[in-house]
Amino acid sequence: MRKENALFIAKAGDVLTVKAINANERKRNFYTSLGIFPGSEITLFMRGKHGAIIKSGKTKLALAGKATEEIICIGTVINGSGRV
Numbered sequence: 001m002r003k004e005n006a007l008f009i010a011k012a013g014d015v016l017t018v019k020a021i022n023a024n025e026r027k028r029n030f031y032t033s034l035g036i037f038p039g040s041e042i043t044l045f046m047r048g049k050h051g052a053i054i055k056s057g058k059t060k061l062a063l064a065g066k067a068t069e070e071i072i073c074i075g076t077v078i079n080g081s082g083r084v
Contacts, residue, residue, distance in 0.1 A: 006075040007052060007068060010044045016073035017041055023070040034061060036071060 006016050018040050021028050028037075035056040036042060043055040051064040063071065 004072065005069070006073045007044065007047070007054075007071060010047070010073075010075055012044055012046055014044050014075060015041055016044060016075055018071060019074045020072040021070055022072060027070065031071065034059070036061075042071075042073065 006014075010016055018036055018038050020038055021031055021036070023031070031037065040056070045053040045055050045060055047053075050068075051062065052068050053060055053062050055061075
């Protein structure tokens with residue numbers, strides 16, 4: 001799953017589009033309440049070994065471990081080079 005997820009290979013500042021959320025309905029509703037749902041855009045603020053900090057709208061959110069793996073993203077244009 002990591003190879004398909006741009007969240008693991010994008011650089012800080014990259015804008016990503018949420019492709020899917022692989023979680024149960026309760027967690028999907030929670031992510032939706034934070035503005036994270038398929039088709040929404042998030043910005044990678046910082047990525048660590050087991051998590052990431054993202055911006056969804058005007059809010060910064062820290063995602064740890066499994067949450068980072070549940071949110072599947074695709075990249076948008078990065079320095080004019082195309083998709084991730």
